[in-house]
Amino acid sequence: MGRISVILYWGAVFVFVASLAPRARAESYARVCATTVDSQSNEVPLADTSAPGAGEKLVVHLDASTQCVALILPLVEKGSHLANGWRPQIVGLPEWEESKLPAPPAVWNWNKGADPFELWIFFFKRDAAGLDEIQKLVAAMQSQTLDERVLTQQTRRLCEKLSARMTGKQPIIPGAKAGTALVGGTVRSTEFPWRDYAQKVVLNDAFEGALVVRHGR
């Protein structure tokens, strides 16, 4: 009887302590992989050795463990100008569904221009404040007939709106390169296994995060 009481007592204590402990939460994250595709449709991950060439294109694969919105802003390393004339892309990410950017008809041709560039990749909660304006602005930047001055001011305006994230003042968690073991979801065997090369971006409590992919630095 006494032993049972002791067991029950410690059992109650365990239950109490367990109820006080924070609940384990499934970590939300996204995965990103920038690749280059040559004129022969050979796709390889973007690396420091990657270089522009005829028919060369830049592609970004990404997915996320939760619904969110992804924005990719390609900028030159030194300044707030679009790299190689690549227009920013924004896409809604369903849970675990891969997206490939830029979305057609947009193409990020990388024929020339070896200047260093940066791919600023931001993840937003779907109803994040100010996201509507960002989407509107990115949509406005897609036209190929835009005047250079308009594009410059659009880029600057977009950078302003992302400024807090770009300076690091907004809490975002840049992730390390993802290991295979961490990767979830499904892999279609006919496609480039980008997940094997993807970087993981841990999303914060507001399901937001950011990653900078640099090239040529």
Next chain:
Amino acid sequence: MAVEAAKQVWWARPWPLHLTLCGLAVAVILSFGNPLETQELQWFGQCLRWRFAAGLAPPVERSIVHLNIDQDDLKNLSSLETEYATAARIVREASTLGASIIAFDIVFARANRETAQPLLDAIDEHKNVVLAEALNAAPGEAEPSVLVRSFPSKDPPPAPGGLINLSADADGVIRHYDLIHPTKDGYEPSLALAAHLASLGLDWKRDVSFPNAHTVEWQELSSADFVTMIPRRVPVGPVLLNIRCPWAVESGPAAFDYMNLRQLDALFEKASAGTSMKPLANKILFVGYVAIGQGDLGATVFGPHEPLVYLHSTALDDLMQSRWLMRTSRGADALWLLSVLFLLLGARSCRYKWALTVWWAVGILFVLGTSGAALLRLNLVPPAMVTVTLWSLATMLEIGRRHTNELIERQRLRNAMSLYFSPRVLNDVLANPGRLEPKRMEITVLLTDLRNSTALAELLGTEGMLNLLNRVFAIQNSAVFAEDGSMEKPVGDQFLAYWGAPDPQPDAADRGLRAAMVLIERMHDLREMLESTVKDLFGYGLALHAGEALIANIGSAQFFHYGPVGDLMNATARVESLTKYYGVLPLATREFCKQLGRAPDARMLDRVVVKGKRVPLELFELRHKFSAENFLEIAKDYGEAFALYQGGEFSEAETRFRAICNYDIPSAVLAQRCAKFAAHPPEKWDGIFVMESK
């Protein structure tokens, strides 16, 4: 007359005065501008300081960051080479950290090509630098006209440039900022405008136009659709800087973010270590000296030694947020001034001066409050000081106007009351109106009555009679007022004066006697001046009496009259009427004679009960300048006869009276009475004669 004058003068009513004042002020403002402009700006500066202290200063644009080269940084900038090399380092590090624009508040114009090359290389590499230019005065000229560029030997310039000239207001404080400066070769942008244009990818010469002489225009992206370019206009003239706070404030929404050179280096090292974010991403970095002794400090509304580079960043902030402050236009200033007239509407209901003073204070608070609100809410700087001054002037004028009207009213009252009071008494009464409260007082009364006034009126006619009465009244007035007596309102040909009210006069009877003697003398002189026919009819009686009377304002609020009322007046009138009966000029009662300090030469004429009264009066004839020379002898004989009469020995008394009645009229009156009593002795004789008629 005074009332008429008060009604007729133009300032008797408030509006002509205030309309004139406000009209003048508006005309001056519209024609010449605000004469108190410096005071307006000082008040504006005070408002900015209060706004900051209250935590109401609007936040600054966070994309503007300062790189302050401070005293410690200067230790490593001892030579021109290190200065240029450091500038190049700043460009490289800040660019790597993400700065979109680096604006130097430093003119790089002194170095040789070799020294300048590292900086030129950095500028060329990053293409995000805005360089400073300055307009300097040519030798012998006061106005700056010579443009000094950074890297003057480079043509075209390696980077866009902006002028860093700042000019102070009349009181030496910098509040305004010229976004555009006129030069000999046209216009040049300020450093703030040049930085703004560079951040938008615009070129001053290519993308900026002047739609008119007062406006500069360029195209900016519309926030509505992010595609359309809409014109952005700014004035060519100076704008008021919306300075948020002193530069020394380290943090807060109203303070710019800043770092020094050492912190930039540290940040760069940290970023190079591999952090993915860019701490200066999209920032416009203003680089300038804040070290004392570098000559880049000046007086602003927040202090005498503010780094002037902060004024450029403030101007850029105002430009980016479209938040710069505007002085109201002259037309708006004029309308603002007219608000004083509306304030005066309320002032009209202020009946008392203290209420008007309170209303003045309310008006001041209203003007200052609304001007503060205009600054905070509308970014407008209205003409508060000139409005406050005008309001104060208007209030002072209103007080002065009311005071003047009061003086006129008081003068009118004085004129009216001066008919009845001597100047001294009048001053006392006006100084203390409470003395006119009703009260019973011992007074001495002098009453005169003109004889034969009906016959005189027939003889002289109305105007002639009025003239005569006025002359008599003037004599009475001067005689009475010389002894500080007070006059009753004349009724017909009867004049009444009194002493001992409204303030007690211990020697009231003596004063009355002296006044009576003067009056008799001057009335004699007047009589001598009259025509013989008038002179024959001209005569008067004078009575002096003393006793208690009620002194009060008699009448209503609209009309009142101050004077004595009571039985004393009636008795005096009866006594005066007896002067004709006895054929004497002045007649006084024992009550009067008892009040005298020294017994006068007089004789007791009779003891009577006047008609309508029960209390007997003892009547005395007073000796005066025109009495018989042997007045005392007559008085002695009369006294002896009167004693017999009093004792009831009427026959003997009659004999004695008749002995002197040829030259003494009262003796004739008493002789006649004694004869009557001798024939029909009274049933009960106590020496008092009861008058059957007035």
